[in-house]
Amino acid sequence: KASKSDDGFCSAPSIIQSDEKTKPIYWKVTNPTLSPSHLQDLPGYTRSVYKRDHALITPESHVYSPLPDWTNTLGAYLITPAMGSHFVMYFAKMKEMSSSGLPPKDIERLVFVVEGAVTLTNTSSSSTKLTVDSYAYLPPNFHHSLDCAESATLVVFERRYQHLGSHTTELTVGSTDKQPLLETPGEVFELRKLLPVSLAYDFNIHIMDFQPGEFLNVKEVHYNQHGLLLLEGQGIYRLGDNWYPVQSGDVIWMAPFVPQWYAALGKTRSRYLLYKDVNRNPL
């Protein structure tokens, strides 16, 4: 709590907690605190950074333009191969009566809803409503349409599918809260995976939960790439030799082998969504 003005001590404003109680989950992703209160009026100030092996892209840096092949939808590409990644990660802001375009040939897609609702339609089955916290995986060359009546914000991952033998992937629809908690030997965070762990899949999306004060035990350095969206909470992300304060709405690109570590701070749970390439020989 902020101290009274007459007590002679420096004081910081108290953190407003009421939003968290009354707003729907992940609300902070699309309504973030743009910057710390003492910096928000500084012209030219941003927490974003772009380096060879990592990037932090904070909401005041997101630039939207019409998404090619989609109707009535604005997109902000956050991670693309121009950075060295083999995947793209973008926000799609769908407006009234909007619909998606198809990814290019041989490209697989995962969409996760952070705000609003969309309807997924494909040629074979009936349509499915996707609300906040639900997702769909669309295999390469799978005909589909995402349609939005009012408004929705999606985070989308796409990459060229890397075949392995005769394995094939399947349409997968689900929601985070329906996914089982998985074992995390040596770690304290809670882990869910959105896709099957079978060899057919060349990536997965992890949902990782940390209580305030919890942190990664492994100071990870690994061959896999990551695209991360902080869905809830605040903390410190270490990337290489840099320590970044982060909050919900922030996006991180991690190149192969960048040292990475997270510690959750504040008073509420941290939850992040993480792209990770798996199941393929790096050669």
Ligand SMILES: NC(=O)N[C@H](N)C(=O)O
């Ligand atoms: N930066 C991360 O959270 N990495 C994950 N623990 C992972 O690589 O699975």
Ligand SMILES: [Mn+2]
């Ligand atoms: Mn990792």
